[in-house]
Amino acid sequence: MSGELSPIDKAKFVAAKRAADFVEDGMRVGLGTGSTAAWLVRCLGERVREEGLRMRGIPTSSRTAHLAREVGIDVISLDEAKWLDLTIDGADEFNGDLNLIKGGGGALLQEKIVATASDQMIVIADIGKEVEHLGAFPLPVEMVPFGWQTTQALVEETLISMDVLGNNSTLRMNGERPFVTDEGNYLLDLHLNRIGNPRQLSLVLNQMPGVVENGLFMDICDKVVIGFGDGRVEVRDINSGTVEKDRVDFVESDNLFADLGD
Structure with missing residues (x-):
């Protein structure tokens, strides 16, 4: 090399x-x-x-x-x-x-x-x-596999009222299967483009049932x-x-x- x-x-x-x-x-x-x-x-x-x-x-x-x-x-x-x-x-x-x-x-x-x-x-x-502003990189959200599609829908609905420029999300994949973390969870990547109030967003995400943690380190x-x-x-x-x-x-x-x- x-x-x-x-x-x-x-x-x-x-x-x-x-x-x-x-x-x-x-x-x-x-x-x-x-x-x-x-x-x-x-x-x-x-x-x-x-x-x-x-x-x-x-x-x-x-x-x-x-x-x-x-x-x-x-x-x-x-x-x-x-x-x-x-x-x-x-x-x-x-x-x-x-x-x-x-x-x-x-x-x-x-x-x-x-x-x-x-x-x-x-x-x-x-x-x-x-x-200058966080959010160009997709924000990962770790969630339990049970009911993950419901959790995804709840997250996307909540993003509409947040200070962000996008509210789409994708389930992270490993080939044809969902990516699984060391803790046995799934990851949802949020495509936000820009996060106006990351501290507020972090608090709101972590209050949702099914969400384990998010990738904002404040x-x-x-x-x-x-x-x-x-x-x-x-x-x-x-x-x-x-x-x-x-x-x-x-x-x-x-x-x-x-x-x-x-």
């Missing part, structure tokens, strides 16, 4: 590489799900192997758990950890207030549980994920690490209001790039 990474993949990698520096010896760290989070897991695995970093990872999906074990990270459950020092995860969109849309990878429920059980959440993303993210294809990295801290700019040396080492398959 050496020399074949796209600018977007390079941006994801440098963001993950920079975020891995926030992990300190002895930490309990929530490990996100998705392509950018997979870079993070590989970077942390390299630190474990080469620096002797002692950490325990709490994965947000079975896919992340498999990769973490593969690269040598000690994996434990959230019940074993009880509380986390830090969660690092990707996002499908983030705005200037560091509110997010997540769930493109199908793990929003576990991701939100783990993130809210952490002292701090850091999001890693390429610059293309930054938006007031959960503390920092975002933004990667650029040329190796530049920007770290924004919503609590301190600071912006740090850095550069990550991009070396396509065999340790990180030989096993790429996703």
